[in-house]
Structures are given as structure tokens and as C-alpha cells.
Amino acid sequence: MQALLTLASAISMTMAAATGHAPHWSYEGAEGPEHWGALAPDFATCATGKTQSPIDHAAFDAKQAVPVRADYHAGALSLLHNGHTVQANFSPGSTLESGGHSYNLVQVHFHTPSEEAFNGKHYPMVAHFVHKDAAGKLAVLGVMFEEGAPNAELANLISHAPKSMTPAHEVAGVALNPAALLPHDLHVYRYAGSLTTPPCSEGVTWHVAVQPAHASKEQIGALHAILGENARPVQPLNGRRLIAD
Numbered sequence: 001m002q003a004l005l006t007l008a009s010a011i012s013m014t015m016a017a018a019t020g021h022a023p024h025w026s027y028e029g030a031e032g033p034e035h036w037g038a039l040a041p042d043f044a045t046c047a048t049g050k051t052q053s054p055i056d057h058a059a060f061d062a063k064q065a066v067p068v069r070a071d072y073h074a075g076a077l078s079l080l081h082n083g084h085t086v087q088a089n090f091s092p093g094s095t096l097e098s099g100g101h102s103y104n105l106v107q108v109h110f111h112t113p114s115e116e117a118f119n120g121k122h123y124p125m126v127a128h129f130v131h132k133d134a135a136g137k138l139a140v141l142g143v144m145f146e147e148g149a150p151n152a153e154l155a156n157l158i159s160h161a162p163k164s165m166t167p168a169h170e171v172a173g174v175a176l177n178p179a180a181l182l183p184h185d186l187h188v189y190r191y192a193g194s195l196t197t198p199p200c201s202e203g204v205t206w207h208v209a210v211q212p213a214h215a216s217k218e219q220i221g222a223l224h225a226i227l228g229e230n231a232r233p234v235q236p237l238n239g240r241r242l243i244a245d
């Protein structure tokens with residue numbers, strides 16, 4: 001239950017509270033992404049939703065990328081493993097400014113490979129920074145990682161990352177600065193999407209950074225060893241366009 005309460009969204013928290021427990025789901029086999037919508041009534045949107053994530057960003061014109069501002073600050077490292085991903089939770093104080101909205105950074109988690117595609121190509125890893133505004137609306141910032149120099153901030157996270165399901169716990173004496181996980185340039189593709197895990201709730205404003213960040217092959221490998229393949233396949237655009245202010 002502890003792990004459920006730390007999942008990405010307020011919406012899923014409401015669902016879990018209503019049902020007492022969330023049905024099991026996974027990334028392969030009979031409980032894999034093609035079947036999510038049928039696993040539980042609460043998951044129906046995974047099959048019927050028209051603005052689902054992730055997507056292939058090929059259709060978006062790179063020139064239309066819009067800038068956002070991430071005002072992130074270091075805080076105590078709080079980690080969990082919810083059975084699907086490794087996640088770091090943040091205390092209030094870090095924000096994302098996008099389209100005249102201010103969102104508070106709640107958590108960051110990882111997928112290997114990236115869920116997002118670019119002309120059919122995936123990066124080996126993505127970090128999803130999940131934010132919530134005062135009204136409870138969710139905004140996610142996706143940062144692709146490509147192989148390169150080691151990321152010192154990621155090293156801290158990886159060395160303390162739980163290898164199996166573990167409730168949120170603070171790592172004594174260790175801080176995490178989420179700003180150090182961002183690329184230098186924060187132009188993003190912005191579009192209306194959804195949670196990429198059940199219940200696949202819509203109304204999530206997606207921001208996908210055009211510029212990737214870097215981590216070493218060993219760091220990406222270390223997270224992949226913990227996470228396995230945890231990427232939902234890309235979903236139909238259904239006529240969605242980039243939102244530019």
C-alpha cells in the first residue's frame with residue numbers, strides 16, 4: 001500500500017483508495033500493455049483513451065519547440081521501487097514554469113528504454129519529472145538520456161536505488177539535485193497526453209525536452225538491470241498537435 005500511495009498521480013491514488021488495491025499489471029505477457037485496458041474497469045482509459053502517451057514525436061516540427069523554465073533545487077534523497085520503476089520523491093520547493101502555469105516537482109522516475117520515440121528511434125533511457133499544480137493538474141517533463149560522460153548526480157541515485165519493491169525511504173546524509181539531471185537547453189515539445197502506466201489517466205500536459213542529457217553506458221546499464229524493459233509502446237496521435245502559446 002505504501003508503494004501505491006507514492007505512484008505518479010493523484011488520480012491513481014484516488015483509484016487505489018476506491019478499490020482497496022490496484023490490479024497487477026506488467027510490461028509483457030497476459031498483463032502487458034496491450035491488455036491493460038481489460039485488466040480492470042479503472043484501467044479502461046488505457047484502451048479507449050484518445051490522447052494517450054507516449055507518442056512518436058516525428059510528426060512535430062522541431063522549430064515549434066517552446067522553452068520552459070525548471071527551477072529545481074537540491075533536497076534529501078528519498079527513493080522507492082514501486083514494482084515498475086525506481087522513483088525519487090521531492091519535498092516542495094522545485095517548480096516547472098510552462099505556458100503561464102507553475103507546477104511543483106513531485107517525483108522523478110525512469111524507463112529503459114525511453115517510452116518516447118523520434119522517427120521510430122528510442123533513447124536507451126528517459127527520466128520523467130512529474131509535477132502537479134495547485135489545482136492538481138499534472139505536467140510531466142521527459143528528458144532523454146544518451147550514452148556519454150557519467151552523470152555525477154545520477155551516480156548518487158543509482159548507488160542507493162532499491163533493486164526490488166521498496167517503500168519510499170530517505171537516504172541518510174545524501175542529497176539529490178534534480179537540476180543536474182536536465183539538459184542545458186530546455187526547449188520542449190508540448191502536447192496533451194496521459195499517464196503512461198495504468199490507469200492511463202488523461203489530462204496530463206507533456207513536455208519532452210528536445211536536447212538529451214547524458215549518462216554513461218554503465219549507469220544506463222545499471223538502471224536497466226533494475227528496471228528491465230519498462231516502456232509502454234507509442235500510442236496513436238489521433239490528430240493531436242503541438243501546443244504553442
Ligand SMILES: [Zn+2]
Nearest residue numbers: 109111128196
Ligand atoms: Zn514515466
